[in-house]
Amino acid sequence: MVPVAFPPVTVTLIWIAVALFAIGLYLSWTAGRLDRLHARIDAARAALDAQLLRRASVAQELATSNVLDPAASIVLYEAAHAARQAEEEQREVAESDLSQALRAVFGDVDQVEAVREAPGGVEAAEELAQAVRRVPMARRFHNDAVRAARALRRHRKVRLFRLAGHAPFPLAFEMDDEPPVALADRPGS
Amino acid sequence: MKIGIVCPYSWDVPGGVQFHIRDLAEHLIRLGHEVSVLAPADEDTPLPPYVVSAGRAVPVPYNGSVARLSFGFLSAARVRRWLHDGTFDVIHIHEPASPSLGLLTCWAAQGPIVATFHTSTARSRAMVAAYPILQHALEKISARIAVSEYARRTLVEHLGGDAVVIPNGVDVDFFARAEPKAEWQGGTIGFIGRIDEPRKGLPVLMKALPKILAELPETRLLVAGRGDEEEAVASLPAEMRSRVEFLGMVSDEDKARLLRSVDVYVAPNTGGESFGIILVEALSAGAPVLASDLDAFAQVLDQGGAGDLFANEDADALATAAVKLLGDADRRAGLSERGSAHVRRFDWSTVGADILAVYETVTDGTTSVAADERSTGLRARFARARD
Numbered sequence: 197m198v199p200v201a202f203p204p205v206t207v208t209l210i211w212i213a214v215a216l217f218a219i220g221l222y223l224s225w226t227a228g229r230l231d232r233l234h235a236r237i238d239a240a241r242a243a244l245d246a247q248l249l250r251r252a253s254v255a256q257e258l259a260t261s262n263v264l265d266p267a268a269s270i271v272l273y274e275a276a277h278a279a280r281q282a283e284e285e286q287r288e289v290a291e292s293d294l295s296q297a298l299r300a301v302f303g304d305v306d307q308v309e310a311v312r313e314a315p316g317g318v319e320a321a322e323e324l325a326q327a328v329r330r331v332p333m334a335r336r337f338h339n340d341a342v343r344a345a346r347a348l349r350r351h352r353k354v355r356l357f358r359l360a361g362h363a364p365f366p367l368a369f370e371m372d373d374e375p376p377v378a379l380a381d382r383p384g385s
Numbered sequence: 386m387k388i389g390i391v392c393p394y395s396w397d398v399p400g401g402v403q404f405h406i407r408d409l410a411e412h413l414i415r416l417g418h419e420v421s422v423l424a425p426a427d428e429d430t431p432l433p434p435y436v437v438s439a440g441r442a443v444p445v446p447y448n449g450s451v452a453r454l455s456f457g458f459l460s461a462a463r464v465r466r467w468l469h470d471g472t473f474d475v476i477h478i479h480e481p482a483s484p485s486l487g488l489l490t491c492w493a494a495q496g497p498i499v500a501t502f503h504t505s506t507a508r509s510r511a512m513v514a515a516y517p518i519l520q521h522a523l524e525k526i527s528a529r530i531a532v533s534e535y536a537r538r539t540l541v542e543h544l545g546g547d548a549v550v551i552p553n554g555v556d557v558d559f560f561a562r563a564e565p566k567a568e569w570q571g572g573t574i575g576f577i578g579r580i581d582e583p584r585k586g587l588p589v590l591m592k593a594l595p596k597i598l599a600e601l602p603e604t605r606l607l608v609a610g611r612g613d614e615e616e617a618v619a620s621l622p623a624e625m626r627s628r629v630e631f632l633g634m635v636s637d638e639d640k641a642r643l644l645r646s647v648d649v650y651v652a653p654n655t656g657g658e659s660f661g662i663i664l665v666e667a668l669s670a671g672a673p674v675l676a677s678d679l680d681a682f683a684q685v686l687d688q689g690g691a692g693d694l695f696a697n698e699d700a701d702a703l704a705t706a707a708v709k710l711l712g713d714a715d716r717r718a719g720l721s722e723r724g725s726a727h728v729r730r731f732d733w734s735t736v737g738a739d740i741l742a743v744y745e746t747v748t749d750g751t752t753s754v755a756a757d758e759r760s761t762g763l764r765a766r767f768a769r770a771r772d
Contacts (some may be wrong), residue, residue, distance in 0.1 A: 229521060232495070236527060239497075243749040326742065333549050334746045337528045340546040344524050347545070 226348075227359045233345040237366050240338035244369060247334040248291055251327035252279045255298060258324065263314040268301045292372040298328060302376035321379075328375035339368040386744060388413060389473040389754065391464075392424035393485035395442035395453040396432065401662060402479055402503050405553050410435055412554070412737045423467050423486060425455035439463045439486055454485040464489045465756050473754040475499060475744045481526060482519055482544070491522035496754035497747040499740075501530040502540050502548065504659055519544070525757075527747040530740070535680040536659040549743065552685075553662050554736035557728055560669035563641035572603045574707065575647035575672065577640060577663055578654075580612025580631075586653030586677065589700050591620050593653075596704035598625055601711055609635045609643060644670035648717065649710050652676035655698050661685045668692065668728040673720040675706055691727035692720060 202210070258264065259273035275290075275297035282290035302308055302324075311317045345366045354360060392406045403424075410420045420435050425442035432438060439460055442453035464486060468476075474497070481487040481500040491498065500523075529548035531537035537548045569575075574597075578585035587608070597604055608617070609632040618626045635643060644650060650672040652664055656679065664685045667674050674692030676682045686692035693710060695702040710717060729735065 229524065233524060236525075239747075239749075240527065243746050246749050247746065329739075330742050330746055333528075333743060334749075336547045336549050337746065340529065340548070341527070343546050348524075 223353065223357055223359065226353060230345070230348055230354065230359055233341065233348060234360075234363055234366075236341045237338070237345055240334070240341045241369075244331075244334040244338045247327065247330045249280070251324075251331055252276045252294060254320065254324045254327050255294060256280070258311065258320055261314070261320070263311050263317060263320075264301065264307075268307075271297050272301050288369065288371045295328075295372045295374060298324075298379075299374065299376045302378050305378045308378045325379045329380050332373040332375065335369055335371070335373055342366045342368045386475065386741075386748075387419045387471065387473045388421075388744065389467070389471050389476040390420060390422045391476065391478045391486050391490045392422055393454065393480045393483050393487040394425070395455075396424040396426040396436060396438075397430045397442075398453060401553075405503075405662075406479060407433075408554060408556065408733065409737070409740065412733045413741075416737070416741075421467070421471055421473075423464065423490070425453065425460075425486060437467055439467070442485075452483075452485075454483070456484055456486075456489060460486065461489050461493065464493050468494050468754060468756045471754070475748050476754050477501065477740075477744070478526070479503065481523060488519070488522055491525055493757055494754055495525065495757040497528075497744075498526045498754070499528045499530065499743055499747060500526045501532065501551075502536055503532055504536070516544075528743050530743060532660045533681045534684055539659075551736060551739045551743070552731050553660050553665070554733040555662065555665045555669055555728070555731050557669040557732040559637075560641045560644060560666055561671065561725070563638070563645045563670060565646040566642045567646075569607055569643055569646035571648075572601065572605060572711065573647045573649075574604060574606045574711075575609075575643055575650045575667075576606065576653075577609045577635075577643070577650075580608065580610050580614065580617045582612070584655050584657045585610075586655050586698075587617060588620070589653040589655065589677075589698055589703060590651055591617065592700035593704035593707065594621060594628070595625060596701065597707050597711070598628060600708045604628065604711060605630060607632060607643065607647060609633070609640065640666070641670060644672045647672055649707060650674050651703070651707065652682065653703060654679060654682070658682065664692065665728060665731045668724040669731075671721045671725050673710060673717040674724060675703070675710055677703075685731075687727050691724045 255272055255276035259269045259276060264272065275294040279290045279294040308321055311321045348354060349360050349365065390406055390410055392403060394400055394402055396403060406422060406424070410422050413420045414435060422436045423439050424436055425440060426432055426436065426438040427441055428438070439455050440463055442455045444451050444453050468490070476490065476494060476498055478487040478490055478498060478500045480503055481491050482502070487500070523544060529540065529546065530551050531540050531548040532551070532553050534550055537550050540548050576587060576590060578587070580587055590606070594606060606629045608629060611634055614631045618629055621629070632643070644667050650667040652661065652674065654677055658679055658681045661676070661682050664674055664676055664682060668691060674686060676686060676692055676694055677697040678694040679697060683689065683694060686694060693706055695706045
């Protein structure tokens, strides 16, 4: 025997309220998850931008330093300049072009050695080596975050209840980021 | 930089992951960073000053063997307290998918989290079942590191997403400078690893040994590692058993000296390897290496450039390759030279710089690590008050 007997309608209403509360809790938890993923993408994107900018700056510096031959200087300067000035839609192409230019100019170990022998060249070569290695790293972390967010956003509950709000659907950053062999002689990655 | 490192396995028990974390922490401290390692450890174990105990690890059956893991209410509270007190710029979790401190930290923290995946065994069943639980915790990881291309592939297949490959580090000079021991020199083959663990491949080597001895009767096999020695040589004809010498467990110094002394180091492992640190150690010591052609091994050996490979589990192929290598001093010298040059990329100076590059990449443009109050608000505060 139930000590206090509610009419059946009330019992049903209580159960509905409990169910709604549970669903609400779950949805708010999912929204929190999504929010965190978006924050992660923003941070990863900022880091990627920083690395790309660093790479373009070092490349431009080297191109104007008179260490390289005039032809290589122009190729590198053009690509680095284009990468820095590129509009958002052209960015991936411009950055890929810079990767290609870097590979063309620093494809040879001797070229890297020549840079190192110039005054201040050891630091410049080291900076460039770091930059070309960190770009793929940052890009991988960014795209990993994008993939996680996209997987969640495609979910029915997120679409149905518009949990993502007005946040734009996250896009991966696709580019050719293969570093020049002479600068990044490491296994894997 | 203030760095927090989380070790999932008991600090009292020696193991690959623990050694990796110890070396990484000491390397980072030498570079002037502030490092704190959270690891399960018994109360009475002497710990290095940078290790914080997360309490005793409990032996539980996990993934086909008994693992000493840390979980439960008390561990979770300790993790929170460590995160709270540490105010780290970045935390580095090892094996975040194993049900231990790594997963708990993932659950409890927010901010820049780096995770290294060490194992690459295809435990698909457990992974699939645990996926929804893991997913929420793993989503918080800002940067994933896999120790080899092979480990990365497994990670991508099982959990999706991507990772950068940074190999495990070795102190190359420690091995390169070790003094060879005369009694271990002269037609010797070296093997280091658990004797009674078939995946380490000693049975394959034992099967190949009669063929090697038939060609080169003066060859000796030196075996270092734990296990039943009688059983290990049971398959050998009685007159050949004297050609096998068991050294038992050896110290790090003796391991280095052994690797410096042997003519050929053989790694006949049959599987379950995601990296192969022992190969890197052998290469560091300048030992010519002959290894089974596991994916991970082939990668460490530069697809055969820095060491010879033979078809996995094929004792005949092993015997042929070993005889060829033992009889050809020039080839051994060439392998040793190329190996020593190749192995530099596994030195802590290189590996440490790469790991720091990952830390710097994820901390660019974010705040520091904090306890995640959003997901577990009340319960977390309650837990911290209790501890």
